[in-house]
Structure formats: C-alpha cells, structure tokens
Amino acid sequence: MCLAVPGRVLDLSGDDPLTRVGRVDFGGVVQEINLAFAPEADVGDYVLVHVGFAIAVIDEVEAGRIFAHLDEIGELAEFAGPLGAQP
Amino acid sequence: MKFRDEYRDGAAARRLADAIAHTVTRPWTLMEVCGGQTHAIVRFGIDVLLPSDITLAHGPGCPVCVTPVEYVDKAIEIAEREGVILCSFGDMLRVPGADGDLFAAKSRGADVRVVYSPLDAVVIARGNPSRQVVFFAVGFETTAPANAMAAVQARREGMTNFSMLVSHVLVPPAMRAVLEGPGNRVQGFLAAGHVCTIMGLAEYQPIAARYGVPIVATGFEPLDILEGVYLCIRQLEAGRAEVENQYARAVSPGGNRAAQALMAEVFRVIPRRWRGMGDIADSGLGLAGAYSDFDAERRFGAVDAGDDALGECISGQVLRGERKPPDCSAFGVRCTPERPMGVTMVSSEGACAAYFRYRGVTAAVGGGG
Numbered sequence: 415m416c417l418a419v420p421g422r423v424l425d426l427s428g429d430d431p432l433t434r435v436g437r438v439d440f441g442g443v444v445q446e447i448n449l450a451f452a453p454e455a456d457v458g459d460y461v462l463v464h465v466g467f468a469i470a471v472i473d474e475v476e477a478g479r480i481f482a483h484l485d486e487i488g489e490l491a492e493f494a495g496p497l498g499a500q501p
Numbered sequence: 502m503k504f505r506d507e508y509r510d511g512a513a514a515r516r517l518a519d520a521i522a523h524t525v526t527r528p529w530t531l532m533e534v535c536g537g538q539t540h541a542i543v544r545f546g547i548d549v550l551l552p553s554d555i556t557l558a559h560g561p562g563c564p565v566c567v568t569p570v571e572y573v574d575k576a577i578e579i580a581e582r583e584g585v586i587l588c589s590f591g592d593m594l595r596v597p598g599a600d601g602d603l604f605a606a607k608s609r610g611a612d613v614r615v616v617y618s619p620l621d622a623v624v625i626a627r628g629n630p631s632r633q634v635v636f637f638a639v640g641f642e643t644t645a646p647a648n649a650m651a652a653v654q655a656r657r658e659g660m661t662n663f664s665m666l667v668s669h670v671l672v673p674p675a676m677r678a679v680l681e682g683p684g685n686r687v688q689g690f691l692a693a694g695h696v697c698t699i700m701g702l703a704e705y706q707p708i709a710a711r712y713g714v715p716i717v718a719t720g721f722e723p724l725d726i727l728e729g730v731y732l733c734i735r736q737l738e739a740g741r742a743e744v745e746n747q748y749a750r751a752v753s754p755g756g757n758r759a760a761q762a763l764m765a766e767v768f769r770v771i772p773r774r775w776r777g778m779g780d781i782a783d784s785g786l787g788l789a790g791a792y793s794d795f796d797a798e799r800r801f802g803a804v805d806a807g808d809d810a811l812g813e814c815i816s817g818q819v820l821r822g823e824r825k826p827p828d829c830s831a832f833g834v835r836c837t838p839e840r841p842m843g844v845t846m847v848s849s850e851g852a853c854a855a856y857f858r859y860r861g862v863t864a865a866v867g868g869g870g
C-alpha cells in the first residue's frame with residue numbers, strides 16, 4: 415500500500431503551505447494533488463504521488479543514473495571471465 | 502508512463518541479471534521489505550531471473566497484512582454503530598477479523614466508505630456534521646504524513662465529528678525484529694523505497710553496523726529491484742555492510758523534512774503489536790497529546806489486543822521471511838484471495854496473494870501493465 419505514482423505538475427494554486435495543490439497529469443488522467451510535502455514542486459516537474467499527496471519531486475539527473483550504471487556494467491561484463499569480474 | 506516504463510525494459514533487466522550472476526560466488530538470502538516490491542518481484546518474475554544462489558525472502562512490508570485482528574474487529578464494531586461513517590483505504594475491507602470483515606459489515610448495512618486519500622475522509626466529515634466520521638488510519642511511514650495532515654486539517658477547522666482509528670507501524674523496528682528472530686536467514690535488505698523517501702537513510706546506519714547487513718534503499722520497478730539486488734550482492738561479496746541508495750531519484754539522505762515535521766507534530770512513537778509478528782517495541786505511531794481528541798479509541802473505547810490464533814496459516818513465518826507461501830498446506834486449496842485464511846492472502850501486496858496470482862503464469866520482464 416506504499417504505492418506511489420509519478421505524474422507531471424500542470425499548474426499550481428493556493429498560498430497556504432498546508433493546502434497548496436497542483437493539477438498533476440498521470441499519463442492523461444489529471445488529478446488535484448496536495449503539495450504540502452513537496453513545497454519545491456514547480457510546473458513541469460515530475461512528482462511522486464501517494465494517497466493524494468506529492469511525497470517527492472523526482473530528481474531527473476538521478477533518474478538517468480541507472481542507465482549510465484548499466485553501460486558501465488555492460489563494458490565490465492565483456493571483460494568478465496567465466497568466474498566473473500568484480501566490477 | 503515516464504519514470505516507469507523505462508524501468509521495465511527487458512533487455513536492461515537481463516544485463517543486470519547477468520551482472521549479478523557474474524558477481525555472486527556463493528548463496529545469499531536478501532529480504533525485500535516492502536509488499537509493493539514483493540508484488541513486482543513475483544509479477545515480473547524477477548526471482549526467476551536471478552541466479553539460484555540468491556534467495557529473496559519476502560518481508561513484513563504490508564501495513565494491511567500486519568494490522569492486528571483486534572483493530573479490524575474494532576473498526577467493524579465502530580462502523581456498525583448508529584450515525585457512524587467509517588472511512589478506510591480499499592485494501593482493508595477484505596482483511597478478516599475474528600468474525601468477518603468490513604466488507605461484510607458494509608453489506609449488512611454499515612456505512613463503510615472507501616477513500617483514496619485521508620483528506621477525503623475530512624471532506625466527508627465536513628459534509629456530514631451530524632454524523633461521526635472515523636478514518637481507519639493504517640500505513641507505514643510513507644502514509645503517515647498524509648494521515649497526519651487529515652488530523653491537522655480537522656483540528657484547524659475545530660471538527661468534533663472526525664476521529665482516526667490509528668494502527669500505524671514503523672519499518673526499521675520490524676527489520677530489527679526479523680534480524681533477531683531465531684529462524685533468521687536474512688543477510689541483506691532491499692529497504693522500502695517510499696518509506697525512505699519520507700524518512701531518509703539515517704535510521705539504517707545503526708542497523709547495518711550492528712547486524713553486519715548491507716541495506717540498499719530500493720525502488721519498485723524491475724530495474725530498480727535488480728539494481729538493488731546487484732548493489733547488495735556486491736557488498737556481501739566484498740564483505741561490506743553499508744547503507745546505499747539505489748532509489749536516489751526519489752530518496753534523499755535526509756528524507757522529506759516537511760513530511761517528517763508534520764508526522765512529529767501529530768504522532769508519537771509507541772509499542773505496537775504486528776499481526777503474525779507479535780509485540781515490537783517502538784514500532785508504531787499513536788496520536789500525540791495535542792491530537793488525542795481525534796483518537797477514535799477515546800471516543801469509542803480502546804482496542805484490547807489479544808493473541809493471534811492463526812491455526813494452519815503460516816502467515817507469521819511468511820511475514821518474517823522464514824517460509825514461502827507454497828510451504829503452507831492451505832495455499833491455493835483452502836486459502837485463496839476470494840476466501841483468504843490469512844492476511845498475506847488478502848492484500849494484493851501480501852506474498853501469498855502475489856504467488857497465487859502470478860505463479861505458474863510467470864509474467865515476462867518487460868511485459869506491459
């Protein structure tokens with residue numbers, strides 16, 4: 415039940431930090447989401463949403479890191495002997 | 502969907518699986534803590550992709566599964582009172598109490614409503630001033646800030662017809678309990694990513710150091726889980742036991758400060774009983790003094806916790822990662838998602854339900870959904 419879904423912030427409204435909301439697009443389905451726990455969220459950001467609340471702004475640089483890591487692993491695997499190399 | 506589909510790429514998954522196979526030299530048992538991860542592992546067949554030396558033990562990470570039966574019974578009792586509206590997350594409706602579930606209470610006429618967000622319960626209370634609205638607040642650290650916000654908003658508005666039946670649990674104490682269990686086999690953890698999104702990583706350093714286990718904060722998609730396994734195995738093979746962050750796109754070391762602040766305002770740490778695991782010190786949240794007016798147990802009487810009578814059901818051992826669902830003699834025979842005997846068969850994130858649903862029809866990694 416800790417499921418959280420990524421969506422893109424379309425717009426923001428409200429000044430009260432506890433009730434500030436954004437309309438968030440989840441691949442075509444748009445919902446109003448509370449942004450109290452993501453005060454830094456801005457239009458265009460991707461947020462991770464759990465039970466109606468954004469709990470994080472997704473870090474786009476970190477999001478790509480796994481693929482860079484994969485390339486590294488790929489190169490090392492080519493040199494790996496039958497027992498494997500310690501990457 | 503961006504930030505989801507790219508982490509389900511089958512070719513990349515196989516590369517990670519190869520890297521794991523190249524790294525591993527002897528048997529290791531890892532535990533994924535969160536039920537959402539268990540669900541993904543079984544659904545995408547990630548355990549099948551891994552070398553046979555690696556065992557994934559499924560952890561206690563489903564708040565629905567570990568909510569004590571007495572809380573379910575209390576929720577039913579409250580729901581059946583005159584003038585009450587009981588609001589709950591959908592997963593809780595089918596959890597069996599001592600005598601039936603919330604769904605049955607609803608079909609007997611009790612006003613039980615499924616909410617998506619705890620704030621929906623506050624809206625229902627606002628719209629029904631002559632009724633008592635009770636929100637069944639369950640969850641891990643991931644959900645606690647949202648549930649805290651419901652209490653904050655109700656208090657701000659001075660509501661007298663809103664309260665919460667709180668059965669919140671905390672993850673790190675349960676990890677300690679698993680490690681201290683006499684039957685423990687777990688040598689490394691994939692920590693629950695969204696719990697870490699809220700709480701950060703600081704709580705895990707002492708656990709890694711004391712028990713000598715690597716702990717890798719891990720996400721929920723197939724590539725996340727495979728990379729989490731890879732990082733964990735790499736540590737184990739090198740004799741390291743450190744805290745690492747696989748899920749940095751959503752987890753910062755300090756966690757979500759705004760969420761932590763609200764949790765600290767509304768809740769306090771208390772001992773909790775976990776269904777199937779028994780009493781665990783400092784493993785739960787109850788309402789703090791300033792919010793005790795919103796405590797449903799004050800309004801409707803306290804929950805008295807008895808002992809779990811599980812009979813044939815081995816869900817306690819399943820929750821501790823000691824045994825797997827097919828080890829249970831009732832699995833798929835006397836116990837199915839339609840007629841669950843134990844909680845791990847109820848929630849879609851329970852290990853028994855995931856095995857029942859996906860095993861034998863092993864979905865390929867990279868499959869849709």
Ligand code: SF4
Nearest residue numbers: 814815829836843853
């Ligand atoms: S299959 Fe059913 S009876 Fe067996 S452990 Fe799982 S929940 Fe309990």
